[in-house]
Amino acid sequence: MNDFIAYCGLDCETCEARIATVNNDDKLREKVAKLWSDLNGVSITPDMIHCAGCRVDGVKTPYCDALCPIRRCALKKQVETCGDCPEMETCEKVGMILGNNADARRNLLQS
16 A cells, blocks of 8 residues: 555645645645634644655644544554554544545555
8 A cells, every 4th residue: 555545545645734844835834724724713833734644654743643533543453544444434533534535435445
């Protein structure tokens, strides 16, 4: 499996937080911080937008590092991705992603 497929199946290589990190792009960090703040109704600052990817070593956004319930569950269960979990199809945590993103589901089923 591609190391940049997140536990939930999203593709970290297309994530603007990762792109901003890889390219050290402060303008993109500002854009992402504003977008994510507006979408989530919380204050996210550009200095929080640093991420190497969900399943790879390196920096993570505060949410991905410590708060994401999907990542926390997968780490606890020691699965490579949710695609390796027998509860994936009935899981409410990953279900929110999979119900809205056919690519994420496809990525997990390819594992």
